[in-house]
Amino acid sequence: MENKTYTIKEVAEKTNLTIPTIRYYETEGVLPPVERSDSGNRVFTDSDIGWLDLICCLRGTGMPIKKIKQFVQWCLEGDDTIDDRIEMLIEHGKTVDEQLQVLTNYKAAIEWKINYHREMKMQIDARRNAVRIIEQQDLKND
Amino acid sequence: MENKTYTIKEVAEKTNLTIPTIRYYETEGVLPPVERSDSGNRVFTDSDIGWLDLICCLRGTGMPIKKIKQFVQWCLEGDDTIDDRIEMLIEHGKTVDEQLQVLTNYKAAIEWKINYHREMKMQIDARRNAVRIIEQQDLKND
DNA sequence: TCTTGACATAAAGTGCACTTTAGGCTATAA
DNA sequence: TTATAGCCTAAAGTGCACTTTATGTCAAGA
Numbered sequence: 001m002e003n004k005t006y007t008i009k010e011v012a013e014k015t016n017l018t019i020p021t022i023r024y025y026e027t028e029g030v031l032p033p034v035e036r037s038d039s040g041n042r043v044f045t046d047s048d049i050g051w052l053d054l055i056c057c058l059r060g061t062g063m064p065i066k067k068i069k070q071f072v073q074w075c076l077e078g079d080d081t082i083d084d085r086i087e088m089l090i091e092h093g094k095t096v097d098e099q100l101q102v103l104t105n106y107k108a109a110i111e112w113k114i115n116y117h118r119e120m121k122m123q124i125d126a127r128r129n130a131v132r133i134i135e136q137q138d139l140k141n142d
Numbered sequence: 143m144e145n146k147t148y149t150i151k152e153v154a155e156k157t158n159l160t161i162p163t164i165r166y167y168e169t170e171g172v173l174p175p176v177e178r179s180d181s182g183n184r185v186f187t188d189s190d191i192g193w194l195d196l197i198c199c200l201r202g203t204g205m206p207i208k209k210i211k212q213f214v215q216w217c218l219e220g221d222d223t224i225d226d227r228i229e230m231l232i233e234h235g236k237t238v239d240e241q242l243q244v245l246t247n248y249k250a251a252i253e254w255k256i257n258y259h260r261e262m263k264m265q266i267d268a269r270r271n272a273v274r275i276i277e278q279q280d281l282k283n284d
Numbered sequence: 285t286c287t288t289g290a291c292a293t294a295a296a297g298t299g300c301a302c303t304t305t306a307g308g309c310t311a312t313a314a
Numbered sequence: 315t316t317a318t319a320g321c322c323t324a325a326a327g328t329g330c331a332c333t334t335t336a337t338g339t340c341a342a343g344a
Contacts, residue, residue: 102202166332
């Protein structure tokens with residue numbers, strides 16, 4: 001499973017990122033420098049994909065690129081940054097909890113709206129039905 | 143509770159939106175036109191705040207401004223759009239479920255990372271401690 | 285009466301995270 | 315050998331959702 005390598009296209013498929021996004025992450029220093037072939041093409045390893053998975057996780061939970069870069073840099077710097085890293089992860093975990101809380105509340109509000117609209121629809125349909133019946137009776141009476 | 147009115151500042155405080163954002167929503171047609179005083183100032187009602195709460199809910203769950211505008215316009219158009227509105231809410235509800243799912247998975251990944259880093263820290267500390275002890279012994283032996 | 289503060293508009297600017305474009309290199313297949 | 319596909323870079327462009335700026339009106343208190 002180790003020492004297998006991937007082209008940028010394969011990595012894009014694996015990570016659901018676009019090719020330009022992967023390149024962008026590397027030039028921005030969010031993704032650590034990727035190995036190159038003799039002709040200058042990127043040669044990705046499972047480790048690189050691991051970094052990208054981490055980046056996706058942090059981005060997907062709303063962490064800005066700059067902060068992710070900071071975290072990755074700390075990882076590369078080694079042992080001395082372990083406390084900073086743990087602190088950042090814990091703080092970020094808290095914001096994710098908040099996001100989950102907010103999202104859950106909004107979800108409930110949307111469900112409420114849906115039910116409200118459904119009841120509204122029932123009444124509209126009932127009214128329309130009543131009008132139809134009256135019209136039919138008017139037709140007969142003419 | 144009804145027929146009370148609010149200034150834009152009060153509404154901003156109530157909704158946690160900024161004053162320019164509220165104006166922006168109105169000029170964009172996301173928020174239906176707000177009543178004005180003789181001097182042209184906006185006079186908000188509880189109904190307006192209700193619209194803003196809805197907008198916050200939809201924005202907070204990732205619906206783009208354009209789509210929210212569409213939904214609000216449908217609401218203003220009346221009964222004939224009830225099916226469209228219900229469909230949009232249901233579809234949006236699904237995307238919120240997906241967001242919750244993704245976010246929950248990411249949260250778990252972050253927790254996993256935290257634990258991984260904590261164990262890493264334990265090892266680093268243990269190693270440092272060992273080095274310290276050895277250094278002290280070396281000191282004694284000199 | 286004058287100043288202060290809250291409101292108004294229109295238009296330009298901002299920040300973020302990419303995406304697109306233009307131009308060029310290189311290895312394989314026809 | 316030539317064309318095609320896949321990679322490369324640097325730089326400019328994009329889309330979204332606001333935010334900021336410049337300028338002006340209006341009502342109330344000193």
